[in-house]
Amino acid sequence: MLHWPRRFRASWGGNVDVRVETPDQPAIVPISRHTLHGELVERLRDMIIEGRLAPGSRINEGPLGTSLGVSRTPLREAIKFVASEGLIELVPGRGAVVKAMTPNDVREMLQVLTGLEVMAGRLACLAASAGQIAELRVLHNAMMAFYASRNRLEYYKCNQAIHTGIARLSGNAFLAAQHEAIQSRLKRIRFLGNEGPSKWAGAVAEHEDMIIALEARDKDRLAAVLTAHLERTWDRVCDTL
Amino acid sequence: MLHWPRRFRASWGGNVDVRVETPDQPAIVPISRHTLHGELVERLRDMIIEGRLAPGSRINEGPLGTSLGVSRTPLREAIKFVASEGLIELVPGRGAVVKAMTPNDVREMLQVLTGLEVMAGRLACLAASAGQIAELRVLHNAMMAFYASRNRLEYYKCNQAIHTGIARLSGNAFLAAQHEAIQSRLKRIRFLGNEGPSKWAGAVAEHEDMIIALEARDKDRLAAVLTAHLERTWDRVCDTL
DNA sequence: TTGGCGCATTCTGCATACAGGGCACTTGTC
DNA sequence: GACAAGTGCCCTGTATGCAGAATGCGCCAA
Numbered sequence: 001m002l003h004w005p006r007r008f009r010a011s012w013g014g015n016v017d018v019r020v021e022t023p024d025q026p027a028i029v030p031i032s033r034h035t036l037h038g039e040l041v042e043r044l045r046d047m048i049i050e051g052r053l054a055p056g057s058r059i060n061e062g063p064l065g066t067s068l069g070v071s072r073t074p075l076r077e078a079i080k081f082v083a084s085e086g087l088i089e090l091v092p093g094r095g096a097v098v099k100a101m102t103p104n105d106v107r108e109m110l111q112v113l114t115g116l117e118v119m120a121g122r123l124a125c126l127a128a129s130a131g132q133i134a135e136l137r138v139l140h141n142a143m144m145a146f147y148a149s150r151n152r153l154e155y156y157k158c159n160q161a162i163h164t165g166i167a168r169l170s171g172n173a174f175l176a177a178q179h180e181a182i183q184s185r186l187k188r189i190r191f192l193g194n195e196g197p198s199k200w201a202g203a204v205a206e207h208e209d210m211i212i213a214l215e216a217r218d219k220d221r222l223a224a225v226l227t228a229h230l231e232r233t234w235d236r237v238c239d240t241l
Numbered sequence: 242m243l244h245w246p247r248r249f250r251a252s253w254g255g256n257v258d259v260r261v262e263t264p265d266q267p268a269i270v271p272i273s274r275h276t277l278h279g280e281l282v283e284r285l286r287d288m289i290i291e292g293r294l295a296p297g298s299r300i301n302e303g304p305l306g307t308s309l310g311v312s313r314t315p316l317r318e319a320i321k322f323v324a325s326e327g328l329i330e331l332v333p334g335r336g337a338v339v340k341a342m343t344p345n346d347v348r349e350m351l352q353v354l355t356g357l358e359v360m361a362g363r364l365a366c367l368a369a370s371a372g373q374i375a376e377l378r379v380l381h382n383a384m385m386a387f388y389a390s391r392n393r394l395e396y397y398k399c400n401q402a403i404h405t406g407i408a409r410l411s412g413n414a415f416l417a418a419q420h421e422a423i424q425s426r427l428k429r430i431r432f433l434g435n436e437g438p439s440k441w442a443g444a445v446a447e448h449e450d451m452i453i454a455l456e457a458r459d460k461d462r463l464a465a466v467l468t469a470h471l472e473r474t475w476d477r478v479c480d481t482l
Numbered sequence: 483t484t485g486g487c488g489c490a491t492t493c494t495g496c497a498t499a500c501a502g503g504g505c506a507c508t509t510g511t512c
Numbered sequence: 513g514a515c516a517a518g519t520g521c522c523c524t525g526t527a528t529g530c531a532g533a534a535t536g537c538g539c540c541a542a
Contacts, residue, residue, distance in 0.1 A: 112415055
């Protein structure tokens with residue numbers, strides 16, 4: 001009855017990584033087999049983070065589906081997926097509601113994010129290669145350049161990438177994934193939080209300490225800096241809530 | 242066109258908490274409005290954790306749906322939900338595959354779990370009330386009784402409840418939720434890990450230290466005990482993988 | 483004028499239907 | 513005998529249909 005193999009190639013785990021070889025281009029980018037499901041999940045996440053779907057508002061499947069050009073079925077599946085991530089709340093008989101985060105939610109999430117990042121930072125001081133740390137320094141310098149030119153959006157992207165990078169340098173992929181998941185949920189709020197030049201300058205100074213501590217592989221110092229940075233992130237953010 | 246309110250009562254967030262007041266029963270338990278979706282999610286999780294759906298095997302929607310008495314649509318939505326939790330992997334064009342955890346995955350998850358639990362323990366020492374700690378002691382004593390009577394399943398349930406309890410005592414609901422999510426993913430493996438009397442005895446001794454440190458609100462000691470306990474959990478578990 | 487009740491609209495939840503694709507088995511050829 | 517192409521089954525992915533429930537509006541009565 002069931003005539004497929006019990007196990008599949010390891011390459012099927014996660015994203016497809018089909019690689020085609022040609023004489024001209026030895027390194028081919030993997031074919032991004034964009035599934036409708038994946039596409040919808042990303043679109044939903046973006047719409048929520050960007051505020052196009054207002055916190056607390058209901059998600060009306062019919063109109064949203066037609067406006068995205070898909071039927072309700074894949075949309076509903078994507079909604080369930082995102083709901084499991086915590087950005088959407090499922091209310092029985094009422095459908096999906098964009099989760100409105102209370103200030104306390106944000107505080108709690110920042111606390112956990114701090115814990116994970118400190119853990120990652122400690123591990124990174126032990127495990128990261130010099131090259132990896134150098135890459136982060138490059139990113140940091142780029143960020144400083146964007147700060148100098150007051151390019152807030154690009155600055156912010158670098159900022160996030162640095163935090164994600166520290167999590168990756170821990171060598172613990174699961175830790176990095178958890179960190180990234182929480183960070184993405186706080187994306188919108190943290191972006192809004194850095195408004196005002198004094199706040200921004202403070203964050204930049206903390207980042208400078210961060211990269212220095214990492215380069216020195218001073219894990220206690222890095223932990224202290226990260227803790228302070230994220231505590232002050234809370235301060236920066238909490239009055240905008 | 243859209244004629245529902247922008248915001249809903251706060252009580253609609255999360256579970257339904259309708260409370261009916263009667264003279265006899267002042268405290269009424271909330272109506273557990275079991276949705277098919279929620280039911281299916283739990284069933285799927287249980288089937289995976291209990292090993293009824295073998296790691297690495299495909300989930301055949303048709304037969305599984307009929308055996309559960311539901312159509313494919315709600316089942317698929319539940320699969321997507323559980324996939325977002327990490328227990329199931331979605332393979333384009335091939336459906337859902339029960340995620341097979343490598344030993345390294347388990348190690349990484351245990352490392353994160355340790356970090357979260359240590360964080361929670363430190364917070365619990367500061368935030369928990371005496372009554373809450375006393376409740377944990379009751380649970381601990383119950384666990385010791387199950388150990389004495391060699392009731393491994395009930396022992397294990399108490400054990401999990403204690404760890405969950407510490408996470409809850411942190412006062413950080415998000416932290417507790419994250420902790421619980423990871424713990425549930427490791428449920429099966431940790432249960433298998435405590436086989437053999439010597440391993441079991443070791444775990445029990447560590448738990449004794451744990452509750453004592455918590456009662457003394459000695460956060461550094463509790464952190465050390467938790468770290469050691471979970472490191473040894475890895476030792477206990479890793480040769481069964 | 484205000485509160486309550488009933489009705490109609492619209493949405494959700496679930497089932498079913500259908501198209502496309504993958505996998506295994508079979509058959510033909512070397 | 514082995515390998516390759518063909519074929520058919522079954523499964524996934526998506527659309528659609530339908531029943532039940534929730535919501536908003538209007539009407540009626542106090």
